[in-house]
Amino acid sequence: MNHAPVDDDMRRTAATSYPRTVSKSTRYVPAVAGTAERVALGMIARHGANAAREAAAQLNLMIDRGDLAARDLWACVVHLIHERQTANNEIKMAAD
Numbered sequence: 001m002n003h004a005p006v007d008d009d010m011r012r013t014a015a016t017s018y019p020r021t022v023s024k025s026t027r028y029v030p031a032v033a034g035t036a037e038r039v040a041l042g043m044i045a046r047h048g049a050n051a052a053r054e055a056a057a058q059l060n061l062m063i064d065r066g067d068l069a070a071r072d073l074w075a076c077v078v079h080l081i082h083e084r085q086t087a088n089n090e091i092k093m094a095a096d
Contacts, residue, residue, distance in 0.1 A: 036076035043081060052081045 043051040059074035 040080035
């Protein structure tokens with residue numbers, strides 16, 4: 001079930017009994033969040049600095065295929081990779 005992003009931080013839906021965290025850029029569904037984190041870490045380990053580019057290629061493929069669940073997962077993966085790489089860059093710059 002897909003829902004449009006809302007301004008509230010937490011939203012309960014009729015289809016689920018757990019709160020769904022929503023941000024304007026990317027939705028985090030609890031069942032997908034752990035999987036997205038594992039995939040993002042694997043992509044970073046495998047592709048290094050090109051991880052976001054490779055994940056975006058997978059995201060585009062899922063969009064082309066019309067696979068909405070996989071699209072949401074890969075969108076989260078791209079977002080998490082950007083977050084982690086930005087944090088790592090900030091740590092490196094602070095150490096210099």
